[in-house]
Amino acid sequence: MVIFSRNKNPSQHSLYCLLLSHSFASLVLSRKNAPPHRSQVRAKRFSAKAMALVLHAGKTNKNAFKTLIVAEYTGVKVELAPDFEMGVTNKTPEYLKLNPIGKVPLLVTPDGPIFESNAIARYVARLKADNPLIGSSLIDYAHIEQWIDFGSLEIDANIISWFRPRFGSAVYLPPAEEAAISALKRALGALNTHLASNTYLVGHFVTLADIIVTCNLLIGFTKLMTKSFTSEFPHVERYFWTLVNQPNFKKVLGDVKQTESVPPVPSAKKPSQPKETKSKAKEEPKKEAKKEPAKPKAEAAEEVEEAPKPKPKNPLDLLPPSGMVLDDWKRLYSNTKTNFREVAIKGFWDMYDPEGYSLWFCEYKYNDENTVSFVTLNKVGGFLQRMDLARKYAFGKMLVIGSEPPFKVKGLWLFRGQEIPPFVMEECYDMELYNWTKVDLSDENQKERVNQMIEDQEPFEGEVLLDAKCFK
CATH class of the missing domain: 3.30.70.1010 (Translation elongation factor EF1B, gamma chain, conserved domain)
Incomplete structure (x- = not known):
């Protein structure tokens, strides 16, 4: 390092050089220990485009759709795990090491696994710096999080409570269904009011909130909510059909059609007993029956199979x-x-x-x-x-x-x-x-x-x- 000084006093000049050298060394050390600059973080985020993220879920899982749609908007490559089978793959020891409770979906990243669908969608959205999906201001970010929570707690939870008994995965209780539908209608009413003066949930563009809420509405529109039901919420209808027909949504969801009827309540039928087949009897070689001495009539009568009893008559008959x-x-x-x-x-x-x-x-x-x-x-x-x-x-x-x-x-x-x-x-x-x-x-x-x-x-x-x- 070369130092120029107008000071002619040698001793003062030496002191000046010493102080300046010390300052420079401190500056280098502080830069070395400082957190990475934002540009470095951006470079790391953009490098995610080149790496493969593997999403473990079925091809029709609406919670997996959240991440896949975010990936389309963000330009991040997310691959579905091949040969994933719900109820089988997620019960294996290998899967349970990544998620001890076996929940789906699960995203495997170079830095470790992530579960919970909203957390996965957030992670993929944040891989791109300044991603408009997550907002451009603190208030936008808060509103996006607000609608994500609303979609999960007020819409998704009530649709699932209505859906599961109708498709035989939970006990059907009429009062419970009534409560779920009533709560869902209240939520859709609030959403309808907001959308009366807004094209999207936050701002003037699609955000993470729109992706998650639309995916939460998907089962409702395609399995439960007929046109007569959703017509009470015209702004929700307009919003849903606008989004599912956006190119990035359509790449993942395909053509979405509204259900024409509500599935009936499954009847509680007792499992039928499997009929015995005669295949085994045919396969076994016939054995010569040993001739036995004739038994007395009384003894033989005891061995005769009891005739089937007639069904008891209904008391009303x-x-x-x-x-x-x-x-x-x-x-x-x-x-x-x-x-x-x-x-x-x-x-x-x-x-x-x-x-x-x-x-x-x-x-x-x-x-x-x-x-x-x-x-x-x-x-x-x-x-x-x-x-x-x-x-x-x-x-x-x-x-x-x-x-x-x-x-x-x-x-x-x-x-x-x-x-x-x-x-x-x-x-x-x-x-x-x-x-x-x-x-x-x-x-x-x-x-x-x-x-x-x-x-x-x-x-x-x-x-x-x-x-x-x-x-x-």
């Missing part, structure tokens, strides 16, 4: 014969198209046998939870399906009442015998969800109520009928 033929009434009800009061209702009372049959009013116990029209209708439809075991012994009318929620569900049932059949109470769990009251035919008001329910009279008890269903 053992009741004294009734003058009312249920099929005749059902036929009259179905075939009467005009003058219903004069023909069908009069015919019913002419046929009715109060000794052999009984009439019952029912009312749903949780009408205050009937806040979604089509869910209420599906609930009633499911009840009638599960009543199929009583078709030989019953006739029923179920009314869904009201023009606005909460909707009321009330019914009228004709049962063989003087009580509700015990086997129906035991095998159809819906029965416990209703209050049951036996009709007092000495009360003319109750008798008229029976007429109105059979006839689907509207208005019924001062309210419009949303729907009327018949079990016959």
Whole structure:
């Protein structure tokens, strides 16, 4: 190092040189120990484009879609692990070393594994410096995080609570489904209000929040939420269809189509016993049967296989014969198209046998939870399906009442015998969800109520009928 100084005093000049050398050494040392400059961080981030990140998940996993869409926007290469099989791959010891609880998706990076889908999507987004997906200001960043949490806690959680029982992966409980749908509608209402004046969730471009919320909505639109459901939220509809048709979304999602119906509740069927095959018997070589001395008739009779016992008769079949033929009434009800009061209702009372049959009013116990029209209708439809075991012994009318929620569900049932059949109470769990009251035919008001329910009279008890269903 060369030092120029105008000072002619040698001693002062030497001191000046010593101080300057010390300062320079300190500067070099401080630069050596300083954290990497932002440009170095950028270089490291951009180098991720060249390295392969491996995402362990199925090809239809909507949580994996979050990362794959982010990768398209960011320009980062993310590969799906080949031959991944849900429920098998994620239970292997090798996988559990990367994620001890076996959750999916899982991203393997050069610096170690990452699980939780939102964390993975954040990581991939941040591999690119100044990525617009994560916002350009502190408030943008906070709002993006806000909508990510909203999408996970208010939308995804409630859609999954609705989805799992409908697809047989959880026990179906009507009150639980009602609560999930009610909470989902509240969330979609809030989202709809925000989107009324915003194209995207944050700012004027797609962000990480849009990607995650759209993926959270995906199962809802494609599996559960019909057009009649989503039409209540027009701005959410516009938002969802705009995003899934963006090129980077479409590369991952393909063509997205809205479901046309809500899947029915799976019936709880007992697993059938596998039939014994005769293949083994055929494969085994036949052995010569040893001749045994004839046994006494009494002893031989004991070895004869017991004949199959006839199935026990339904207790209702053992009741004294009734003058009312249920099929005749059902036929009259179905075939009467005009003058219903004069023909069908009069015919019913002419046929009715109060000794052999009984009439019952029912009312749903949780009408205050009937806040979604089509869910209420599906609930009633499911009840009638599960009543199929009583078709030989019953006739029923179920009314869904009201023009606005909460909707009321009330019914009228004709049962063989003087009580509700015990086997129906035991095998159809819906029965416990209703209050049951036996009709007092000495009360003319109750008798008229029976007429109105059979006839689907509207208005019924001062309210419009949303729907009327018949079990016959």
